[in-house]
Amino acid sequence: MSKIEPTVTAPAKPAEPAAVEPVTTQSPPPVFSQASPVPVSVPVSASEVAPVTEPRKLDQLSRIEExxxxxxxxxxxxxxxxxxxxxxxxxxxxxVETATGAMDFAGIRQEVTALRYRVDSTPRAGTLFVTAIVTALLTVLLTVLVLKFGVPGLVPSLLP
Incomplete structure (x- = not known):
C-alpha cells in the first residue's frame, strides 16, 4: 500500500491575492503567474520573499500527518x-479435517447399533420383580412338596 504524502505548499487560489512583503530596494515589482505564488522573473534573496504558508497551517498539516x-x-x-x-x-x-478423516463413522454406527440392541434386550425393573416373585413362590412350593412327600430314595417325608 503506497502512502500518499500531502504537499507542503498549497497553490494560490485565483480569488485570493498572494501576500508579499514590501521590497525596500529599487528593484522592479515582482511578477506572479497564475500557477505559481512565487515571483517568476525577478531574482530576489530568501530574506525578501514572504513565507507562502503560515506556521499554523504547517503545524496542522504535521498533526494530520502524525x-x-x-x-x-x-x-x-x-x-x-x-x-x-x-x-x-x-x-x-x-x-479437524484430519481427525474426521481418520474416524470410521460406519464402524462406529454399527457398534452403537449393537450396543443399543444389547441394552434393549436386557430386562427392565418390572421383569426383574416378576421373576423374583415367581422364583420365590416356586421355591416355597417345592420346599413344601419335598417336606410333605420327600424325595424317593433320598429323603423320607418329614411332614404328616
Missing part, C-alpha cells in the same frame, strides 16, 4: 493480528 501515520500503524497491527488469527483458524480446520 495522525495518519498512527492510523497506518494501527491498521498494520490489526492486519498482522488478523493474519495470525486466519493462520490459526486454518491450522485448526486442518486438524
Amino acid at each position: 495522525k495518519a501515520a498512527r492510523i497506518e500503524e494501527k491498521f498494520a497491527r490489526y492486519e498482522a493480528i488478523l493474519t495470525r488469527a486466519e493462520a490459526s483458524l486454518e491450522r485448526s480446520a486442518q486438524k
Whole structure:
C-alpha cells in the first residue's frame, strides 16, 4: 500500500491575492503567474520573499500527518493480528479435517447399533420383580412338596 504524502505548499487560489512583503530596494515589482505564488522573473534573496504558508497551517498539516501515520500503524497491527488469527483458524480446520478423516463413522454406527440392541434386550425393573416373585413362590412350593412327600430314595417325608 503506497502512502500518499500531502504537499507542503498549497497553490494560490485565483480569488485570493498572494501576500508579499514590501521590497525596500529599487528593484522592479515582482511578477506572479497564475500557477505559481512565487515571483517568476525577478531574482530576489530568501530574506525578501514572504513565507507562502503560515506556521499554523504547517503545524496542522504535521498533526494530520502524525495522525495518519498512527492510523497506518494501527491498521498494520490489526492486519498482522488478523493474519495470525486466519493462520490459526486454518491450522485448526486442518486438524479437524484430519481427525474426521481418520474416524470410521460406519464402524462406529454399527457398534452403537449393537450396543443399543444389547441394552434393549436386557430386562427392565418390572421383569426383574416378576421373576423374583415367581422364583420365590416356586421355591416355597417345592420346599413344601419335598417336606410333605420327600424325595424317593433320598429323603423320607418329614411332614404328616
